[in-house]
Amino acid sequence: MSASPEKRPAQAEDAISAVLRAGVGASLALIVAGTLLSFLRDGGYAAHRSEVARLTGEGGSFPRTASWLFGGLVHLDGQAVIVAGLLVLIATPVLRVAVSAIAFARDRDRTYVAITITVLLLLLLSFELGRAG
Amino acid sequence: MTPLSFTLVVLGISYFAGLLGSLVGVGGGIIVVPALTLLMGVGIQNAIAASIVSVIATSSGAAASYVSERITNMRLGMVLEVSTVLGALTGAALAAHVSGRELYLIFAAVLTYTAWSMLRKRGAPAEPAPDALADRLKLHGRFFDRSLGREVSYRVSRSKLGMAVSYVAGVSSGLLGIGGGVIKVPVMNLAMGVPIKACTATSNFMIGVTAAASAAVYLMRGEVLPFVAAPVAVGVLVGARTGARLMGGMKNSLIRVLFVIVLAASAIEMLQKGLK
Numbered sequence: 185m186s187a188s189p190e191k192r193p194a195q196a197e198d199a200i201s202a203v204l205r206a207g208v209g210a211s212l213a214l215i216v217a218g219t220l221l222s223f224l225r226d227g228g229y230a231a232h233r234s235e236v237a238r239l240t241g242e243g244g245s246f247p248r249t250a251s252w253l254f255g256g257l258v259h260l261d262g263q264a265v266i267v268a269g270l271l272v273l274i275a276t277p278v279l280r281v282a283v284s285a286i287a288f289a290r291d292r293d294r295t296y297v298a299i300t301i302t303v304l305l306l307l308l309l310s311f312e313l314g315r316a317g
Numbered sequence: 318m319t320p321l322s323f324t325l326v327v328l329g330i331s332y333f334a335g336l337l338g339s340l341v342g343v344g345g346g347i348i349v350v351p352a353l354t355l356l357m358g359v360g361i362q363n364a365i366a367a368s369i370v371s372v373i374a375t376s377s378g379a380a381a382s383y384v385s386e387r388i389t390n391m392r393l394g395m396v397l398e399v400s401t402v403l404g405a406l407t408g409a410a411l412a413a414h415v416s417g418r419e420l421y422l423i424f425a426a427v428l429t430y431t432a433w434s435m436l437r438k439r440g441a442p443a444e445p446a447p448d449a450l451a452d453r454l455k456l457h458g459r460f461f462d463r464s465l466g467r468e469v470s471y472r473v474s475r476s477k478l479g480m481a482v483s484y485v486a487g488v489s490s491g492l493l494g495i496g497g498g499v500i501k502v503p504v505m506n507l508a509m510g511v512p513i514k515a516c517t518a519t520s521n522f523m524i525g526v527t528a529a530a531s532a533a534v535y536l537m538r539g540e541v542l543p544f545v546a547a548p549v550a551v552g553v554l555v556g557a558r559t560g561a562r563l564m565g566g567m568k569n570s571l572i573r574v575l576f577v578i579v580l581a582a583s584a585i586e587m588l589q590k591g592l593k
Binding site: 197201204205207208211212215216218222262263266267269271281284295296299300303307308314315 | 541
């Protein structure tokens with residue numbers, strides 16, 4: 185029972201740091217792989233020199249349903265792999281808040297568990313409102 | 318321009334944006350949006366979507382170093398995050414009813430004044446005002462400052478003011494799309510007595526959390542183009558990692574000057590939008 189009060193937060197911060205490194209590493213790997221696939225495969229970015237105009241145009245939106253994503257991943261479609269990487273990237277900060285909620289709960293710090301869960305709920309609310317609006 | 322050269326140029330610009338953003342605690346949108354629209358011919362909607370991705374990339378790319386070096390004040394970040402997200406929700410609700418013109422001008426003035434205050438301030442502040450709420454929330458912090466070669470410990474004061482200003486920062490980011498870091502870093506530093514490095518690292522933590530919800534919305538609307546967002550994300554992630562490793566050893570005065578430059582650039586951008 186010699187655990188000093190300094191020890192616990194240190195562990196929490198290492199766990200959060202590990203989550204961040206894993207999230208960043210995975211999203212980097214996916215986005216780089218997706219970009220390489222997009223360049224190297226037939227019919228990808230390299231098909232035409234004038235591709236940039238189409239790829240960056242206002243009308244250049246891409247299909248974005250879950251079935252498109254999974255189908256694309258199965259066929260190693262570069263765009264789908266990039267989108268998967270972007271999803272991991274976007275999820276990382278949210279995951280980080282969730283991990284810190286767990287860490288605060290282990291410390292029995294009720295105030296901060298409440299604050300952290302409030303942040304998560306507000307994020308969910310603003311996502312729902314943004315999607316509707 | 319070929320797809321390959323587009324990718325390489327955007328990678329380079331984004332690396333720089335991530336480097337700067339991680340040092341001063343802002344998202345890098347101030348570099349990414351004009352670079353994509355003016356230089357690369359990307360539509361404004363898609364450029365804004367890519368810049369939201371860059372905010373998250375700056376935050377996560379830098380955070381691993383800042384958290385393990387214990388520069389980030391997680392508790393302070395979490396407390397201010399509650400009022401920031403509430404503010405962002407208010408701002409988004411108001412956006413349909415309020416004209417941005419006067420607001421841009423007001424913010425240009427506020428940021429100019431803030432830049433002036435940041436520039437004038439030197440050295441450690443006087444004895445911090447007692448703050449019972451900060452005591453109760455255990456907001457005080459300490460970290461090892463590599464450039465000073467010693468541990469810096471600080472007491473947070475005026476936490477209610479900090480929460481109020483974070484709410485306003487959230488409103489402005491919901492309303493104008495600017496204002497997370499450029500408002501929160503100065504209030505933490507000037508009013509709450511937090512050292513500049515802890516301010517930028519804590520701001521870095523918060524901007525990623527705030528941006529996550531809107532990034533998910535942009536992605537679902539199909540406004541995040543993979544061709545544009547991929548080099549932005551990769552460049553910014555790597556740049557932010559470099560910045561976060563450098564920051565611990567950098568002089569506090571240099572970080573302060575970099576932040577003032579970013580503030581001044583934001584003020585000019587707001588002035589332009591207000592006068593248009």
